[in-house]
Amino acid sequence: MVKMKRLTGSAKEISEILDAEYAAYSKSQDNFDGIVADIIADVRENGDAALRAYSEKFDKQTVTDFEVSRETIDQAFAEIDADVLEALKNAKANIESYHKHQIEPGFVDAQTTGVVRGQLVLPIAKVGVYVPGGTAAYPSSVLMNVLPAKIAGVSEIYMVTPPQTKFNPAILVAAQLAGVTKIYQVGGAQAIAALAYGTQSIPKVDKITGPGNVFVATAKKQVFGQVGIDMIAGPSEIGVIADDSANAAYVAADLLSQAEHDKLARAILVTNSKSLADAVDIELEKQLQTLPREEIARSSVSVNGRTIIANSVDEMFELMNEVAPEHLEVAMDNAIEYLPKIKNAGSIFLGHFTSEPIGDYYAGTNHVLPTSGTSRFYSALGVYDFVKRSQFTYYSKDAVAKATKDITTLAYSEGLQAHARAIEIRGEIEK
Amino acid sequence: MVKMKRLTGSAKEISEILDAEYAAYSKSQDNFDGIVADIIADVRENGDAALRAYSEKFDKQTVTDFEVSRETIDQAFAEIDADVLEALKNAKANIESYHKHQIEPGFVDAQTTGVVRGQLVLPIAKVGVYVPGGTAAYPSSVLMNVLPAKIAGVSEIYMVTPPQTKFNPAILVAAQLAGVTKIYQVGGAQAIAALAYGTQSIPKVDKITGPGNVFVATAKKQVFGQVGIDMIAGPSEIGVIADDSANAAYVAADLLSQAEHDKLARAILVTNSKSLADAVDIELEKQLQTLPREEIARSSVSVNGRTIIANSVDEMFELMNEVAPEHLEVAMDNAIEYLPKIKNAGSIFLGHFTSEPIGDYYAGTNHVLPTSGTSRFYSALGVYDFVKRSQFTYYSKDAVAKATKDITTLAYSEGLQAHARAIEIRGEIEK
Structure with missing residues (x-):
């Protein structure tokens, strides 16, 4: 009988546990x-x-x-x-x-x-x-x-x-x-x-x-x-935030959809409902038995799967923000209401029907996403990854004259005299 | 008498020469x-x-x-x-x-x-x-x-x-x-x-x-x-595109403003005017003699400085696009006209008066810029470097039902059955 490892603790404690696990993975690379x-x-x-x-x-x-x-x-x-x-x-x-x-x-x-x-x-x-x-x-x-x-x-x-x-x-x-x-x-x-x-x-x-x-x-x-x-991709992850309104069968199916990728893939459930956590474990076992990729998915949820029990709705989001998952499902009624609480997630799936594979294949959002907690600072692959931004500046002769004192003051104070001279020469030699 | 090393050749040849020089620098790191x-x-x-x-x-x-x-x-x-x-x-x-x-x-x-x-x-x-x-x-x-x-x-x-x-x-x-x-x-x-x-x-x-x-x-x-x-910063560079309309004293002063940073800094002049190139060399020598940081700047322009002679206006821009400089000055009349020709540059300075140090200190554009040819794919530091973009998706029950065939077709074709099951289960078990 498969059972995801249960964690409890403050956001900081959970974060330290997960950090250590990511570090071990990173070292292996x-x-x-x-x-x-x-x-x-x-x-x-x-x-x-x-x-x-x-x-x-x-x-x-x-x-x-x-x-x-x-x-x-x-x-x-x-x-x-x-x-x-x-x-x-x-x-x-x-x-x-x-x-x-x-x-x-x-x-x-x-x-x-x-x-x-x-x-x-x-x-x-x-x-x-x-x-x-x-x-x-x-x-x-x-x-x-x-x-x-x-x-x-x-x-x-x-x-x-x-x-x-x-x-x-x-x-x-x-x-x-x-x-x-x-x-x-x-x-x-x-x-x-x-x-x-x-x-x-x-x-x-x-x-x-x-x-x-x-x-x-x-x-x-x-x-x-x-x-x-683009980014250094690690194993795939899914985080699910679920309360009593969630359907355990749906949650388990979604956790398994990422677990089947790779034994190193990570499924993380954060819930304020111990009864839901128990029901998800039961569903995982039931669904695993009919999966062609059972061996991979079973190993993933048994070894890397985590259930984190939170004390409140706010704590669920605080904890998940520490996880900073690649994929985040919010399996709650009126899920959109909680969008302002999400600080770190590559791609967010709102509500009971927005199963994560919709994003993998179809919705049109990108499925190349930051893994291993890097959604703290990385984004989904996007059009912005294929452009560069070039600044341009034009200053007229008069505009340079007006700015000369400030610019040369800073240049001299930094000991960069040639910088100051380049500005001053515009006022000294006629073009 | 200082003289910047002269290069001539096609954009491809110039690019290969510069690449080899960057590679040698990178190896030393x-x-x-x-x-x-x-x-x-x-x-x-x-x-x-x-x-x-x-x-x-x-x-x-x-x-x-x-x-x-x-x-x-x-x-x-x-x-x-x-x-x-x-x-x-x-x-x-x-x-x-x-x-x-x-x-x-x-x-x-x-x-x-x-x-x-x-x-x-x-x-x-x-x-x-x-x-x-x-x-x-x-x-x-x-x-x-x-x-x-x-x-x-x-x-x-x-x-x-x-x-x-x-x-x-x-x-x-x-x-x-x-x-x-x-x-x-x-x-x-x-x-x-x-x-x-x-x-x-x-x-x-x-x-x-x-x-x-x-x-x-x-x-x-x-x-x-x-x-x-943000990026891996190498030595600073300035590229100047100048034609016969340019003032050699201004151009030399601007080249020196980056050369004084570091012996490894690189000043590159691309011009279709041999007489301007000669005049810039003379001005460099003259101005170097009064610079407090003469030793650094002289070494930079003598060893790493380059003058590239182009045959036409178009070729000047083609060559400079291969250089992909951190800073790019266009020292030409009506400089703005040439903006569409610029493909790679961190920060562009237009016209005879827009000396590059204006950007270092004052104009408000960022001076943290991609070096060593990386403006091919990197941008100036900006607000976009301090945000991440999180996607979100909501699908209703009916929307999932409509998309089920396409999603499961792709999931099964990729051999990811648990992905398909997560979608199918939404149609099989009532929420």
Whole structure:
């Protein structure tokens, strides 16, 4: 009989327990630093030849041409299930209509005589999107990564995915629907290195997004600075805040929907109702028994699942704000009422019917989300991740003259005389 | 006689030359990884005791109380030069009026029956700001880091700065004017570790911003993921695009204003006028001879300075877009006309009078900017760096029913049955 581990305590105590658990996970990832650094150095040095060697070694595939051909993509359209194609198209429309709200217009400020200041919002030119292979190849993730870039105006979007004997047609179709420029069959840390530094076949990009295994995540961290990256993704998490109004079967089903991803995935229930907590444990066991991915989901909820018992509604939200979950369900009547209490959550699902997988596939909100408590400072992937903001300033001769005293006072006080001289010279030498 | 190294070639060739130079710089930073990792581990393990030991070792200071006292801050207000105080207040007003344009309102989308989607924009709760000590202690940088956080609504802003026998009063005054919550005297990698993990005296924060030396930059990279960081700052750069309309004395003065920061700072002139390039070299020599920081500035322009000769106006912008400079001056008549040609630049200064130091101190645009070509994907520090965006979704029972086929089709096709079950159960069991 599965039972989620119960925790009680103050928000601070709970936070310390979870922090220690995240730290242990994070430490376990450090072991790959050396291997990944070697792979990156090899790709920088040897380009395509290194990529081919790693494809043989890790993917057991001999790759002649890295680019996935037009014929292979056409073939995928011929093979894809009609219902899947229809669902992908509907999901695409929802993702587009949501993300279009994130387009930023920039601004201009012209309130002082002779002074104009402003901000341009410019698309990043070239983006690489990593798509995992094997069982973790999710067409939905292709849409979630590529469409915001497309809406931002990124002109070159390169997708990389591990070489396979036979690609999942839905992956190639999703890439094409979303508007990927080219697809390359290369995976792992070597794919990240190729995108960061370029090889004979793979173009160098400005930013890399997309989830991957520990090699991919470590490589992204190592190339960060050379290129931009979205975030370092850890295992998936779901937090559910539920009171007596919640249906235990719904709550259990939603917890399991994230638990089935990965044994390291984490399901956290915060409730002020001990009877609900008990009922959820019973439902978890019942539902686990019919799940194809029972083994993974059972391990996830048994080892990493947590039930935190709170004393009040306010405490439920305080505790969950410490958890700062990737996904947060509020399984309460009139859930919208509690929105002001939420301080940290990547994506919030309100009410008894808004099951988290609605967001994974369909609602149009992004499913690339900050994990491991990083919703304290990170956001869902969005259009804002594919632009940069460039400031611009214009000062007339007179405006410079008026500002000269303040500017040179500060420059001299900081010991930066050349800064002061650059301003003063405008008043001394005629243009 | 100083002469900036001249480069000619296609945008691609210039880009490769500069990339190789950045890569060499970046490699020189790797040597500190081990030392910094040890410092971070020590601070996590030993907290304040480790901080005290590093303060003795690196700063030659015995620290009893890390928090800078109210009395010390009051004393700074008593000591500060009246003109500096006035200039800081004016700069503050300009920074505030510019950054207020960056406040994002969030959005809600309620166009489909039973479906509400939206995005909340929430301030990050706790931010740490690093302020270097010694000669690189810039009160202007305190304003530039703290004010956007304040405008974003960050409620706790902790400043850290290396312990000193006597603090620069302008630093403490700027911190107070900007609204820092507390100031702690601790510096280097140990300060970053303290902010990332917390110690007995120093609060753990959610995000760390601010420039620092190589220890600070390396530590920020290592704690990234545990906390958010702004960016990895490299040496300062200025790019100037100038044609025959430019005044060589102005251009030289502006190039020197960044060159005086650091021998590694980089001044890049792109021009379609060989005679201007020659005149700028002559002016550089002339102006260098009267600069207090001549040695630094001379080394910077001689070793790292570059003049790139372009064949046309379009090529000037193409080449500079490859440079992707931190600061970009357009020293041309009707400079605003060329704004659409600029693809990559942290902060743009338009026209012959908009000298770059106007932005460093006064205009109100931010001076914390992406260096080393990272304006390809990074932005100036802004209010957007101190918020996170939380998605929210509401689906009614009927809306879920309508979406069930598409969602479950995708979930089953991805082999994630528990995802499908969570949706189906809403139609099977009454709430």
